[in-house]
Amino acid sequence: xxxxxxxxxxxxxxxxxxxxAGAMDLPALRLGNTMVGNPENAAAxxxxxxxxxIEIKGGGAAVFAxxxxxxxxxxxxxxxWNVVLLNDGDVITFKxxxxxxxxxxxxxxxxxxxxxxxxxxxTYTRAKIGGFEGRALKNGDVVKVGEPSPLWKRTGGFNIPxxxxxxxxxxxxxxxxxxxxxxxFTEEGKKLLFESEYTITAESDRxxxxxEGPKIxxxxxxxxxxxxxxxxxxxxxxxxxxxxxxxxxxxxxxxYTKIGVLSxxxxxxLVQKMPGNKVRFRKAVVQEGADEQKRIKDAxxxxxxxxxxxxxxxxxxxxxxxxxPLSTHFRLTVEGKSYxxxxxxxx
Amino acid sequence: MSVYIEEPRYLTAGESCVVAEFADEIDRGANDAVxxxxxxxxxxSEIPIIECLPxxxxxxxxxxxxxxxxxxxxxxxxxxxxxxxxxxAAAMTEISIPVCYGGEYGxxxxxxxxxxxxxxxxxxxxxxxxxxxxYMIGFMPGFAYLGGMDESIATPRLTNPRTVIKGGSxxxxxxxxxxxxxxxxxGWQLIGRTPLRLFTPEASRPxxxxxxxxxxxxxxxxxxxxxxxxEVAAGTYKPLITEAK
Numbered sequence: 001x002x003x004x005x006x007x008x009x010x011x012x013x014x015x016x017x018x019x020x021a022g023a024m025d026l027p028a029l030r031l032g033n034t035m036v037g038n039p040e041n042a043a044a045x046x047x048x049x050x051x052x053x054i055e056i057k058g059g060g061a062a063v064f065a066x067x068x069x070x071x072x073x074x075x076x077x078x079x080x081w082n083v084v085l086l087n088d089g090d091v092i093t094f095k096x097x098x099x100x101x102x103x104x105x106x107x108x109x110x111x112x113x114x115x116x117x118x119x120x121x122x123t124y125t126r127a128k129i130g131g132f133e134g135r136a137l138k139n140g141d142v143v144k145v146g147e148p149s150p151l152w153k154r155t156g157g158f159n160i161p162x163x164x165x166x167x168x169x170x171x172x173x174x175x176x177x178x179x180x181x182x183x184x185f186t187e188e189g190k191k192l193l194f195e196s197e198y199t200i201t202a203e204s205d206r207x208x209x210x211x212e213g214p215k216i217x218x219x220x221x222x223x224x225x226x227x228x229x230x231x232x233x234x235x236x237x238x239x240x241x242x243x244x245x246x247x248x249x250x251x252x253x254x255x256y257t258k259i260g261v262l263s264x265x266x267x268x269x270l271v272q273k274m275p276g277n278k279v280r281f282r283k284a285v286v287q288e289g290a291d292e293q294k295r296i297k298d299a300x301x302x303x304x305x306x307x308x309x310x311x312x313x314x315x316x317x318x319x320x321x322x323x324x325p326l327s328t329h330f331r332l333t334v335e336g337k338s339y340x341x342x343x344x345x346x347x
Numbered sequence: 348m349s350v351y352i353e354e355p356r357y358l359t360a361g362e363s364c365v366v367a368e369f370a371d372e373i374d375r376g377a378n379d380a381v382x383x384x385x386x387x388x389x390x391x392s393e394i395p396i397i398e399c400l401p402x403x404x405x406x407x408x409x410x411x412x413x414x415x416x417x418x419x420x421x422x423x424x425x426x427x428x429x430x431x432x433x434x435x436a437a438a439m440t441e442i443s444i445p446v447c448y449g450g451e452y453g454x455x456x457x458x459x460x461x462x463x464x465x466x467x468x469x470x471x472x473x474x475x476x477x478x479x480x481x482y483m484i485g486f487m488p489g490f491a492y493l494g495g496m497d498e499s500i501a502t503p504r505l506t507n508p509r510t511v512i513k514g515g516s517x518x519x520x521x522x523x524x525x526x527x528x529x530x531x532x533x534g535w536q537l538i539g540r541t542p543l544r545l546f547t548p549e550a551s552r553p554x555x556x557x558x559x560x561x562x563x564x565x566x567x568x569x570x571x572x573x574x575x576x577x578e579v580a581a582g583t584y585k586p587l588i589t590e591a592k
Contacts, residue, residue: 011397011398011409012397012398013398013553014398014407014409014488015385015398015400015401015557015558016398016401016484016486016488016546016553016554016557017484017485017486017487017488017489017490017528017541017554018488018548018553019488059368079350089493117548117549118548118553127487127488127529129488129548130548173523177359177361177362178359179358179359179360179361180358180359180366181359225371226370226371226373226402226403226404227402227403227483227485227492228366228368228402228403228404228405229360229364229366229400229402229405229407231360231363231364231365231409232361233361233362234360234361250486251485251486251487252400253402253483253485253486255398260359260361261360261361261362263361263362264359264362286361286362286417287362288361289361289363289412290362290363290412290413290416290417292362293362293363293411293412293413294412294413297413
């Protein structure tokens, strides 16, 4: 259970040794932000497994974009991918994972309003950079929400069809685009990687997903290299022969051999898995990854169109106009056993 | 292990990154070529790129694959005029780093002196006698990988790493020397400390030292250290940086 402020990541500072960080499920964040009228890179609360309890001060709109974690308002389950309007005193809770994925992004209209550090609101906890005081949220925190889109009152009830959510089949093998130091591995080792089942271990976190399974052998070149860049989704295999998939909080550079990089939607599938879950790999080419990025961009564009059409429906406009005017200054409070966030707005 | 500056390898690194590799070992010429390619790629306007990450021997170029393709990036990178040859150091920007050596600032200087069989004064002299090359920044925000230290003062790491080392501490680990940018645990032999801030997250240029810089350590007294420290805190200190011609 971990809740932190994340956007699309801190790009542009890797040459200063600053990790990108950002949301683990990037497509979900882009879609969720679009659903509440935010720019794609607005900051949200990344929720993992058991979510926090949040008390709302003021009002606003929110959507939970990602796995089904039982997102509820005042005890009533709203579910993922449904925009809900929030009123003063409302309490958000999460009833727990439903066996389909373990994380998502709680996107508020207006985005989480923390001071950007090096151009990003993402939290990188290891160096205490960005987000809310550089750390995960804890009980009693008061978090502000930014100025929402003027149309936010019309977003209540908006949802998007299944195929636009880009939810991946958890059984499908992960698409691994080979490259980088692929020639540092034995033919036998590469064959094993693509033919075997691997188990996600409990040491996995936002930095990397560690796998256990048949050992991948290196050639006489060995497992160590002179440090070079680590892209998102790089499959790094150190001397112990067990793959580690490098995720949001990965270091910018590293000295272990990498056999390739996972495709963007395979990364999405992986970050929804939990320790103990199994994964398989299949060989893919770079074009497949590029096509997936286009597919994500197209889905975001279509959601933008659906949003625009939803907020201009006469009945939606009428309902929003009839609703009691909510304060433009709103505030969010989170309370829970180990968490408590209060979100306070703005201006 | 080899160097192939004239015929760099372009490695596939997923759909959003291409790595141009000039060597598979640490080589000054290859690193200079990395910096040349970085300058070219960040200066060109033919294709948009997100960022370039220089390392010891390669340049990672990150881009948006819905806008440009990996092939485009390689095509543009091949146009870069790389003039350096293996192990021929190019003219580089030099930065002076004031260091107060020994005492509470460098509690392990006696270990280094004993290991080298020389006096502490001689350790200071050798450590500050030649500029070190910053091959890359990595490992942690603002940490500079420096090469070229006088090998006569090379000393193994501490057997018991410290749990907290103050940011600015200058240390030696084997043949490497470096500066801890922020408070962190570590096992390097600490010989001094700089009052400069190596990493300032809120600054437009968050790191003081950049990949490709020459770094010169300048011994200062405790009095000067405190004076510079106060200037740094007040935001009035200007680090001495000599730009490459």
